[in-house]
Amino acid sequence: MLRPVKMSRVVVAGSKNVIAPVVEKLHELRLLHIVNYNGSQPSFEMGKPIGKAKEYSEDLIKLRSVTRYLDIKNKAPEKTYAESQILSELDNLLNNVGADITATFERITAIDAEVKTKQDQAKALTPLAVLPLPLDAYYGYDSLATFVGTAASAVDADVARVSPVNEIYSGSAKNATFVAVFVPIEKAGDVSAVLSEHGFSETSVPKLEGNVDSAIATLEGSVKSLEGEKAPLQKKLADMKKQYEDLMLATDEYLSMQTQKTEAPLRFAETANAFVIDGWVPTDEFSRLKSELESAASGKVDVQLIDDKEADDLVEKGEDVPTKIDNPSLVKPYELVTRLFAIPEYKEFDPSLLIFVFFPIMFGMILGDIGYGVMSLLVLLMLKKKFRTDGWQQLINIVMIASVWSIIFGIFFGEIFGPLGLWGRIMGQLSEHEIEAAKHAGLYFGEGVFGSLGRIGFWGIDIFPMDRLATNAVLLLIGTSIFIGVIHCSVGSIFGIMTELNYGEKKHAYFERLPVMLFQVFFAITLLGLVMGQMMMVYIGAIVIVVSIVMNVMGPEGAMGLAHVPSYVSNLISYLRLLAIGLASVGLAYAANQLAFYVIMPMLSGGATNSAEFSIPAIIVGILVLFAVHFINFLLGILSPFMHPLRLHYVEMFTKFYSAHGGGVEYSPFGHVRKFLKA
Amino acid sequence: MAVVADAGTLYGLLAVGAGLATGLAGIGAGVGEQGIGAAVVGVVAEEPGFLGKGLFLMLLPETLIIFGLAVSLILMFAWTPFSGIVTP
Incomplete structure (x- = not known):
């Protein structure tokens, strides 16, 4: 594992x-x-390859070109085929069906090219309408040079200067002047030079007949008829795709398998x-x-x-x-997270199990809301039916397990769609004297913690949910976050030490990995001592911290190792995000509830103070507001509790043991997992 | 010791300080992530297998804002430097 x-x-x-x-x-x-x-x-x-390797790969190339014409992509199979079925259909599929598809596709391509040419011609012809010449006047001369195009200024005088014999037509369209200049061919060079001084740019005139307008009309007519021919051809391709898609993918699979087998001896x-x-x-x-x-x-x-x-x-x-990573099915989805980082080397640890333990707890601690947890479970159950590829299924399973934890933490935090909302209505309010009793019992989390919250009881024991927004709860969670960090990092460090020992690098294990763990654990103990006022813990902690720094300097990196010391502390502080991101989402949910229940609903019902007096429109508007804000919060609330624990694993934990020796090679046995083929 | 300010004003200043700590740290983290993010997207477009490492690199500057936040939390909740100098 x-x-x-x-x-x-x-x-x-x-x-x-x-x-x-x-x-x-x-x-x-x-x-x-x-x-x-x-x-x-x-x-x-x-x-050397055995058997009919060459034929199989030729067939495969043929098939792939046909599947490309049909735009067939890999997908989940709807039908499976036996190998004998593939063999009997192979010839027909590649030669008859394939040829038909190729011909159809090529005809469509040809039509597209022709349509493009005709449209370009029509576009080139349009400005020529300002000149009083039929189209056949522009070409077919042996002794005349023709210049047709736009010019920035009048060219007549200058052309006449270099070539007294000339014929010039001009007309203006939109904001350009169009000219057609005919001169004897021996003057062509001079005239061209003169024209370029006038900013002349040449247009190529299509070799067509008749006047410009009718030529354009003819072109447009033929474009239309070509488009008309194209539509049924495209429909034919679409129909063929529907008919042959699975068969083609199955054949592709069969041929790939055969190629794999026949070419195996190359290895x-x-x-x-x-x-x-x-x-x-x-x-x-x-x-x-x-x-x-x-x-x-x-x-x-x-x-x-x-x-x-x-x-x-x-x-x-x-x-x-x-x-070869191997985990029980419950842990398997978390291999996705491991893989996304890197495949571990053979001698390294596979951290999937650790991710399975820590990731959902962190996710739950950040989201920590029964309402959001249940919502995300429902949404994911729906998505699970829709997205059937392996990657999606794994991702969905990861978040589903995490959602369960978020419901559990929701009970601790007393949140159903944020504090203030449904919890109080479902679980009831605590009365004044019960709050006093709780304070006496040492369950004092700061002023206002119990005010709006109810309780849940099991077997005569009351559990008081804590309000994450209350001062003392924040302080408690700061401590919890950092201690989760210490445990998380320490497990990483222990793995790091064991990995280094596996590679036989004792010095790295004891003087590079171990000091990190000592430093972090005793840093936390020192903090705890300070908070509790136990100076003994502080002294011991401080001594071990100094020892760990000395060990680090004695290690393979020498004095340079000191440069890492600040990052040991920052690693731990980084775990504060467990509290911080959670607070942000609670804050938004709290604002939504406050807005709806204490601002919008009372105001719209004319200053009612009791929920029973709220008017129907006020309740509708209030619910709309609640819905909108909670929806946004829900989307954010799935994304960031996912990304941040991921980061805590990748940056804070994996670096303690993982990247030491670089990525491994994944076990990929020779063979093939059948998808479209029956076994 | 002389009274120099009332508790409300000082608490307000603390809150402003806390806000600045988080906000400026956030801007810093954002500036840091900007360049890395762009580079990572570029690399991932070429080679999708880099996504994990890219994500890792991209999230490195995120710690900055957590430092800012830690400072604000301390300012808001855990630090009472003015208890001696404010009006009761």
């Missing part, structure tokens, strides 16, 4: 005759994390007659792997376990042991 699954290094060697059944079996078992052969041994070559080492596969397998699955492979290859294969010492040598030389 806390450690990745124990792995063993295995070598599978066999005769080339049985390579196909061995690969088939490995693929089916999904146990062996193959270590790619890097070609370093002179007596072994890299393996093996080979001689003329034999093959060798290196890999890692979970230790307790080794015997299964061995017996299954041997029966599949009818004894012509040798599966050997490499002993730990030799495996360590391989690791020393740079081979990564794959990390």
Whole structure:
């Protein structure tokens, strides 16, 4: 649970005759994390693909291009197919259906291109309407040069200067002057130079006939008919997508699987007659792997376990042991949080279980409201049905477990949609003399704490919820937050020490990781001593803090280690966010309730002081206000209690043990999880 | 000791100080996060696997505002420096 699954290094060697059944079996078992052969041994070559690898990959390329035309993306399967079904449909799907789809798609592309050209032509033609020339007058000359375009100023005089023989037409449209200049071809260079002085910019004239207006009308007509042709083609593609989507994804899966199998030998080492596969397998699955492979290859294969010492040598030389994280199903969603940070190395700890313990408590402590907790549970139950991918399901499970904790803390804090609101109505108010009695019993949390709050009783014991907004409750929560921080960080430090010992780095363990823990624990004890007035605790705490700093200086970083000391304190102060973010959300909820129950409702019912006298419209407006503010608060109240504990884990806790040696390689056994294919 | 101010004024000044502590710390944290956030979004667009580390980096300056908040909490709730100099 806390450690990745124990792995063993295995070598599978066999005769080339049985390579196909061995690969088939490995693929089916999904146990062996193959270590790619890097070609370093002179007596072994890299393996070559077996069977019809080339055909499968060609088919796959064909299929993928068709699926791209149909815009098919991976999705949750609605239908599953047997492999025989895929095989019988394969040829038809790739050749007939595929060709049809390709042709349709290409026709649509061609139509789009043609429409674009015609629209561009029509756009180029529009300004020419100001010139009194038919379109065929613009082209087809052997001895004339033609310049058509816009000019900033009148060009007649200057053109006439360099080319006495000329024909110039001009007209203005919108805010540009349009000119068409015809000159003998030998003057073209001079005229072009002159025109550029007038800010001339040339327009290309489409080679069409007739006058401009009718040409534009013809173009627009053909654009319309092309669009008309395109619509049914698009519908055809949409229909085909609906019909073939699952089949195509299943075929894609089948072909990918076949390619994976046929190309697997590329990762093996080979001689003329034999093959060798290196890999890692979970230790307790080794015997299964061995017996299954041997029966599949009818004894012509040798599966050997490499002993730990030799495996360590391989690791020393740079081979990564794959990390297989394994947790009970309740903890599994929290692997998402671990993964988001990094996959732990094989020798490191898998912190998912710790996240499972701490994260929901922190979330609950921040949100701490029965109303919001129940709301988020309901919303998440709905989302759980809607978002079915693994990632979403994990995320939803994380927040659901956290919501339960928020309900529990809601009972401690006496909040149902904030203080002041429903708690008092449901649980009743405390009377004056009961408050006095509570004070006498030592349950005094500051003035106003019990005022609006009720109580819940179990078996004759009354639990008084505390009001998070009251002064003493804030002070209590400051202390609680920091002590949660001390526990959280210490667990991280203990993991850090154990990780360093796993790697055999005693100096790092005892002089880099341990002082952090000592410092933080005794810093908290010193604080507690100060608050309680126990000077003995303060002295002891202070001494240990000094010792821990000295240890740090003696550690691997030397005097530079002192630079980290302020961060030990700031790590702990960082846990104040558990209180602070909660207060912000309580504050908003409190404001909403105050506004609705004590401002809007009484004012709109003409200054009524008793809730029974509130008028109906006043209650409606009040409820609308309540709804709006609580909705905003609810959205914020899910987001920040999620992000901040996450940060506390990533920054304050994981750094104590995690990042010491960098990310690991995730165990990904050779094989395939079937989605669209029946097993 | 001479009376220099009444309790209300001093309490008001304390509240202003507390507000400034949280507010200015918030601005500082925001300025810090601005650059990191932009960079992280850029990196994540290129390589989604960086999200976790990016989030981690982005949340580092958040601690600043918590310091500000700690100071305000102390000012508002735990510190009574004027008990000797205010009018009863």
